[in-house]
Amino acid sequence: MLVGKVVGSVVATRKNERLIGAKFMIVEPMDNMAQKGRIIAVDNVGAGIGEIVLVAMGSAARIGCDMEVAPVDAAIVGIVDNSIGLMD
Amino acid sequence: MLVGKVVGSVVATRKNERLIGAKFMIVEPMDNMAQKGRIIAVDNVGAGIGEIVLVAMGSAARIGCDMEVAPVDAAIVGIVDNSIGLMD
Amino acid sequence: MLVGKVVGSVVATRKNERLIGAKFMIVEPMDNMAQKGRIIAVDNVGAGIGEIVLVAMGSAARIGCDMEVAPVDAAIVGIVDNSIGLMD
Amino acid sequence: MLVGKVVGSVVATRKNERLIGAKFMIVEPMDNMAQKGRIIAVDNVGAGIGEIVLVAMGSAARIGCDMEVAPVDAAIVGIVDNSIGLMD
Amino acid sequence: MLVGKVVGSVVATRKNERLIGAKFMIVEPMDNMAQKGRIIAVDNVGAGIGEIVLVAMGSAARIGCDMEVAPVDAAIVGIVDNSIGLMD
Numbered sequence: 001m002l003v004g005k006v007v008g009s010v011v012a013t014r015k016n017e018r019l020i021g022a023k024f025m026i027v028e029p030m031d032n033m034a035q036k037g038r039i040i041a042v043d044n045v046g047a048g049i050g051e052i053v054l055v056a057m058g059s060a061a062r063i064g065c066d067m068e069v070a071p072v073d074a075a076i077v078g079i080v081d082n083s084i085g086l087m088d
Numbered sequence: 089m090l091v092g093k094v095v096g097s098v099v100a101t102r103k104n105e106r107l108i109g110a111k112f113m114i115v116e117p118m119d120n121m122a123q124k125g126r127i128i129a130v131d132n133v134g135a136g137i138g139e140i141v142l143v144a145m146g147s148a149a150r151i152g153c154d155m156e157v158a159p160v161d162a163a164i165v166g167i168v169d170n171s172i173g174l175m176d
Numbered sequence: 177m178l179v180g181k182v183v184g185s186v187v188a189t190r191k192n193e194r195l196i197g198a199k200f201m202i203v204e205p206m207d208n209m210a211q212k213g214r215i216i217a218v219d220n221v222g223a224g225i226g227e228i229v230l231v232a233m234g235s236a237a238r239i240g241c242d243m244e245v246a247p248v249d250a251a252i253v254g255i256v257d258n259s260i261g262l263m264d
Numbered sequence: 265m266l267v268g269k270v271v272g273s274v275v276a277t278r279k280n281e282r283l284i285g286a287k288f289m290i291v292e293p294m295d296n297m298a299q300k301g302r303i304i305a306v307d308n309v310g311a312g313i314g315e316i317v318l319v320a321m322g323s324a325a326r327i328g329c330d331m332e333v334a335p336v337d338a339a340i341v342g343i344v345d346n347s348i349g350l351m352d
Numbered sequence: 353m354l355v356g357k358v359v360g361s362v363v364a365t366r367k368n369e370r371l372i373g374a375k376f377m378i379v380e381p382m383d384n385m386a387q388k389g390r391i392i393a394v395d396n397v398g399a400g401i402g403e404i405v406l407v408a409m410g411s412a413a414r415i416g417c418d419m420e421v422a423p424v425d426a427a428i429v430g431i432v433d434n435s436i437g438l439m440d
Contacts (some may be wrong), residue, residue, distance in 0.1 A: 001200070001215065001216040001217070001218075001248070001249055001250055002184060002215065002216060003202075003216055003257040005176065007173045008171060008172040008173020008176065009171065009172050009173070010091060010142065010168050010170075010171045010174060011140050011168070011169060011170035011171065012166030012167055012168050012169065013169050013170075013197070014133055014134070014166065014168035015112070015133060015134055015142070015165060015167070015168040016133060016152060016153060016166065018191050019130050019165060019166060024142065024166075026091075026171075026172075026173055026174060026209070027129075029122070030214075030259070032213055032214050033213050033215070034205070034211050034212060034213035034214060034215050035122050035223040037099060037120055037121050037122035037123070037124065038118075038120050038121050038122060038212065039089065039090065039121070040089040040090060040091055040123050040142060041089070043103055044192055044247070045190055045192060045222075046190070046192060049172070049173070051170060052186050054186065054191070054200065054249035055214060056090070056157055056248060057249050058137070058146055058234055058235065058239075058249050059146065059147050059148070059234075059235050060235070060237075060246070060247045061148075061246055061247060061249075062147075062148055062151070062152070062240055063218050063247075064192060064194060064238070064245060064246050064248065065192060065247055066152075066245025069151055069152060070148070070152050071132070071144035071148045071149060071152025071163055071165040072089070072144060072148055072149075072152065072219055073089055073144050073146050073149075074089055074146040075247055077191060077195060077247040078188030078190065078191035078192065078195060078200075079188055079190040079191070079250060080186050080187070080188050081165040081187060081188065081189050081190070082186075082187035082189075082193070083185065083186045083187065083202075084184040084185050084202075084242065085183045085184020085185070085202055085225070086184055086186060086202060088183065095349045095352065096320065096347060096348040096349020096350055096352065097345070097347065097348050097349070098267060098344050098345065098346075098347045098350060099344070099345060099346035100318050100342030100344050100345065101343070101346075102309055102310070102342065102343040102345070103309060103318070103341060103342035103343070104272050104308055104309060104328060104329060104341040104342065105322050107326060107341060112265070112318065112342075114267075114347075114348075114349055114350060123285050123326040124298060125296055125297050125298035125299070125300065126294075126296050126297050126298060127265065127266065127290070127297070128265040128266060128267055128318065129265070135337055137348070137349070146322055146323075147322065147323050147324070149324075150323075150327070150328070154328075157327055157328060157330025158328050159308070159320035159324045159325060159327075159329055159339055160265070160320060160323050160324055160328065161265055161320050161321050161324040161325075162265055163350055165351060177376070177391065177393070177394075177424070177425055177426055178391065178392060179362060179378075180421075189434045195374070199429060206390075207410065208390050209389050209391070210381070210387055210388060210389035210390060210391050210401060212389065220368055220423070221366055221368060222366070222371070223365060223405050225410050226402055230362065230364050230367070230376065230392060231425060232384040232423035232425050233425050234410055234411065234425050235411050235414075236411070236414055236423045236424055236425040237425075238420070239414070239421055239423075240368060240414070240421060240422050240423025240424065241368060242371060243390075247370075251423055253367060253368040253371060254364030254366065254367035254368065254371060254376075255364055255365070255366040255421055255422040256362050256363070256364050257363060257364065257365050257366070258362075258363035258365075259363065259378075259380055259402070260360040260361050260401070261359045261360020261361070262360055262362060262378060264359065264360065267416045268434060271437045271440065272435060272436040272437020272440065273435065273436050273437070274355060274406065274432050274434075274438060275432070275433060275434035275435065276430030276431055276432050276433065277431070277433050278397055278398070278430065278431040278433070279397060279406070279429060279430035279431070279436075280396055280416060280417060280429040280430065282377070282416060283429060283430060286416050288353070288406065288430075288434075290355075290435075290437055290438060293386070299386050300386060301384055301385050301386035301388065302357055302382075302384050302385050302386060303353065303354065303355070303385070303386050304353040304406060311435070312410055313437070317378055322410055322411075323410065323411050323412070325412075326411075326412055326415070326416070332415075333415055334394060334412070334416050335396070335408035335412045335413060335415075335416025335417055335427055335429040336353070336408060336412055336416065337353055337408050337410050337412040337413075339391050348367060
């Protein structure tokens with residue numbers, strides 16, 4: 001997983017029907033993460049712009065968030081409210 | 089997922105038979121995305137060259153787009169028509 | 177898999193309910209690993225900050241650590257106590 | 265998926281028995297692809313050295329090419345014979 | 353898949369119980385491969401330090417090497433003994 005900041009959102013009116021109702025958030029990973037650059041993640045926890053979040057990628061996003069047959073490869077699965085060593 | 093622009097397409101006459109009928113689009117991710125450089129994605133929503141699209145990667149592309157047993161690892165699953173913070 | 181050092185941890189009070197009880201550790205891969213930069217991995221072996229650990233990524237983390245339906249894409253699955261050629 | 269050129273092949277006499285009969289081709293992705301550097305892909309369409317091919321990666325290679333229980337993570341699934349915008 | 357050289361090994365006494373008996377090898381990919389930097393792969397073919405090997409990554413490592421429920425995301429699945437164009 002990665003930790004990043006929600007910096008925006010994307011709307012797609014024309015889309016795969018299994019994505020209806022999904023909120024697509026733009027997440028900017030923290031600078032020291034392995035993932036360099038933004039990803040689009042479906043919100044699973046009610047995250048808002050500016051919040052620091054935990055993102056799961058790959059099949060974990062679908063299977064772990066009850067979207068097993070949706071074309072989703074990343075999901076926001078937690079709001080980070082405390083950390084040790086995150087910014088070092 | 090990532091957001092990118094459809095910049096072209098690829099034709100393969102000789103191919104795995106489960107790919108017959110698939111449209112292979114070349115997608116250039118937006119500059120600030122984690123994915124740096126183009127990918128080939130199967131079109132699931134009727135996207136055309138020049139459109140800004142949402143792409144799902146990995147098993148999500150197959151399973152989410154009813155191509156479960158096809159050798160497909162990326163699919164265009166939405167046409168982006170609005171966004172907040174995408175270009176920042 | 178990769179070998180890295182546990183350098184911190186992250187707490188998310190608001191999270192996907194299948195993550196309740198999970199410990200999210202920040203792992204910094206060794207310099208010569210393919211993965212450049214930190215990842216967040218769920219602890220499966222009782223690892224502490226400062227320890228050198230083995231991390232499995234992708235579906236292996238979920239399926240191999242009895243978290244099959246949780247949104248987890250990385251897990252600490254061993255504490256490294258000996259090696260040949262790790263630092264070369 | 266990615267588009268690349270077949271630039272060589274690899275032989276492994278001692279191997280996992282589910283790989284017996286597989287042809288391992290070395291594929292160099294086109295310069296503007298996200299994948300930077302060569303991968304080894306199992307040939308599924310009779311591709312030869314010098315041909316421009318379409319490669320599927322991850323579980324799609326196994327499941328889409330009837331090698332479901334083989335340790336294969338990339339497969340050549342098409343021979344590219346036409347394209348728009350590939351070289352831009 | 354990738355081709356690389358076995359450059360070392362790692363021992364983890366405290367580990368996920370499904371990893372008992374597994375040999376963790378450090379593999380350095382050839383310079384021109386897409387994977388830049390070392391990975392840890394479970395040995396499936398009796399590879400030794402110094403040998404040039406074929407490595408499968410992701411779910412292919414687990415499913416293709418009869419470790420379906422183990423937290424393993426990379427496996428050595430062949431010993432390379434011949435090649436065309438590998439070093440170009």
